[in-house]
Amino acid sequence: MSHRPQSATERSVCFVGAGPGAADLITVRGRDCVSRADAILYAGSLVAPEVLSWARADCELADSKGMDLEQLRDWLLQRALQGLQVVRLQPGDPSLYGALPEIAQPLDEAGITVRIIPGVTSAMAAAAAAGESLTLPESTQTVIFTRVEGLTPVPASEQLSELAKHGTTLCIYLSATLLDKISSALQTAGWSKTAPVVVVHKASWPGEERILRTDLAHLAEACREAQIQSQAMVIAGPTLGARQRTERAQSRLYDPSFSHAFRQATNG
Template identity: 60%
Template sequence: MAKVWFVGAGPGDPELITLKAQKLIAQADAILYAGSLVSEAATQWAKSSCAIEDSKGMTLEEITDWLIKYSVADATVIRLQTGDPSLYGALVEMVQPLDKAGIEIGVVPGVTSAMASAAAAIETLTLPEVTQTVIFSRVEGRTPMPEGESLIELGQHHCTLCLYLSITLLKKVREDLLAAGWSDNAPIVVVHKASWPNEEQVIRGTLATIKEQCKQAGVNAQAMIIASPALGARQWTEIKKSKLYDAEFSHRFRKAIKTQD
């Protein structure tokens, strides 16, 4: 029976693809990759007989028709998507027509750009007693946000915000976060093409300066915006350390060592 796999290609660097994804690519009979965001290098493990096509000019219907067309006999078909298929990947929209066609589905997760961006900037998204919550979201543009999920509302949590698909809306990011109680001096990190060899850019600024900095750097696409009270913690002289590694903290793998007063 044919099976279509929705595979996360990761943030850009082909070496960040999972081993399972690499093995599937090597077995695939057909691969449709999202060429506007996924490097063709991610298909390098495919066999010579594999049909490979770029979907960047296709509509949703053309994509699903292509996947159905190649889903014959015992074929292994891959839809190779940027990051992780479950996050801004139109996964359900593509799966429903395949379900109707009786085609088996599988999903392989991938590294999302929020994680690759934090790695590129050597930043932590969580820090004890500073923030323990990370919100993945986007700024409202042509696609409206559901009720209760505006950036003003999310920003009121004052936790880590990883904003996808929003680099052209930095003016609105500033306006909304200011309205949510953030300071113009709040640190912001923008990472363009996180993990892409020779293309990655890390831009550090504040809520007040980051728009102009990105303009000067020519960054207007494929960028992650991170706003967090934990940004820059690497340079702090004092931080609250994790209890997990505290000698005076017991857990099931280690007994606490009490220090002498």
């Protein structure tokens, strides 16, 4: 296998967000980083195999799905210390619901440069798939990315029942097996049983994406019937279905009475 060692000052590991699923939703910068890599450690259970098609023929590829934390860190560190161009390829965005701090720490301690290339996260891909906006003028200007407490605890102030009291858009990650908890938490926060919910399974994955529309009362039942048990984004909030409403506030950005740097307001 032919590799091109770097000088000591160039030793680095690049964490690349592969995006939500579809290979062509990786960023151009991420794709280019993959194409230059000597060694790539990828999350095989969540990263589409097609993303690896940009890797060189002589690039060392390894799947991390069977590794524990120490094995994963050692794999990256050993190759970076050899001066290879190393990539950690992971789903979505590396900075969200990953293990970036604990993986990067020994690299920092060894003087390895850590670079991060952002990726499209599944909340955005799910909203796009469902044709929904996550914000709406005079309805909500806030989006909360969160997850239901499971194996990983959350602070008391971040319990879903507390966050839901804001009434904003909720994008709920990693909770496909905890749908009853979602329904209960939102209703505890005062949401109606009939509040709409969109569930997108494997957003953007070619041939595998599924979109399910239901309400809080039937959320768990509907997903069980559809056999959605993993890789699902749950979106709830006041913006859902806005495209079908005739009465809603309009954005002021395009209001003829609103001036900005590129347009002078007109008076009726």
